Amino acid sequence: xxxxxxxxxxxxxxxxxxxxxxxxxxxxxxxxxxxxxxxxxxxxxxxxxxxxxxxxxxxxxxxxxxxxxxxxxxxxxxxxxxxxxxxxxxxxxxxxxxxxxxxxxxxxxxxxxxxxxxxxxxxxxxxxxxxxxxxxxxxxxxxxxxxxxxxxxxxxxxxxxxxxxxxxxxxxxxxxxxxxxxxxxxxxxxxxxxxxxxxxxxx
Numbered sequence: 001x002x003x004x005x006x007x008x009x010x011x012x013x014x015x016x017x018x019x020x021x022x023x024x025x026x027x028x029x030x031x032x033x034x035x036x037x038x039x040x041x042x043x044x045x046x047x048x049x050x051x052x053x054x055x056x057x058x059x060x061x062x063x064x065x066x067x068x069x070x071x072x073x074x075x076x077x078x079x080x081x082x083x084x085x086x087x088x089x090x091x092x093x094x095x096x097x098x099x100x101x102x103x104x105x106x107x108x109x110x111x112x113x114x115x116x117x118x119x120x121x122x123x124x125x126x127x128x129x130x131x132x133x134x135x136x137x138x139x140x141x142x143x144x145x146x147x148x149x150x151x152x153x154x155x156x157x158x159x160x161x162x163x164x165x166x167x168x169x170x171x172x173x174x175x176x177x178x179x180x181x182x183x184x185x186x187x188x189x190x191x192x193x194x195x196x197x198x199x200x201x202x203x
Contacts, residue, residue: 013202015048020197024190031185032175033192035151038163039144041193045201053201057144060200061135061162062094064192068128068166075125076115082108083132092199098136105140108133121179128169134162163192 023041027033046053066085082099089095099105112129116122138144138161152160170188173180 013198016045016198016201017194019044019048020193020201023193027186027189029182030175031171031182031187031189032167033189035161035164038161041197045197054142056201058135058139059094060192060196061131061138062096063091063196063200064163064166065096065128065131065135066094067091067188067191067196068131068169070128071169072125072128075122080108080129080132081111083136085132091196096132096135098139102140105133105136108136123174123177124169124172124179127165127174130160131162131165131169134160134165138162 020041023033023037026037042053042057045056065083066089069085069089072080082104083096086095086097099108108129112126112133115129116126144161152164167185167188168174168180171180171182171185175185
């Protein structure tokens with residue numbers, strides 16, 4: 001289970017807020033915060049937070065998955081077989097019940113792929129499910145899927161991170177799709193920078 005628990009060591013969050021807030025102006029005109037910028041921020045945060053930055057990253061991924069979860073529930077009544085948010089989970093205190101191994105994770109991927117085939121317009125909801133899947137994948141891998149300097153457009157979607165899937169779900173489509181709304185995508189990344197990152201990396 002990925003929990004939103006935080007270290008008992010208390011410091012001010014000013015450096016985290018300042019660093020993350022400085023990236024708001026770097027969101028692209030179409031509402032995207034690209035992977036290299038997110039990783040630049042992740043590495044910078046590792047230098048100012050006493051908590052382990054990898055576990056902070058996982059908390060952030062879980063927060064994004066929980067944020068996008070209502071998009072899944074609006075389309076599908078059923079829960080995910082693995083990696084679904086715990087009832088009552090919030091982006092501030094994200095909790096996911098995770099698959100314990102790659103066999104279960106692959107079963108979840110198949111489940112989501114099958115939901116994609118149920119009809120048109122399912123991609124945003126499935127992307128919300130994939131945000132949960134991607135969080136679980138990173139927990140099992142123990143490392144980031146995308147290499148530094150890459151972008152989502154350079155790699156297979158199986159390596160996209162949870163926040164990117166969540167942005168697709170909330171925007172109603174990917175950046176290359178007409179259904180995707182730049183204003184909603186931008187609003188998600190502003191939330192990510194101003195709220196989710198400070199909570200996830202703060203102590």
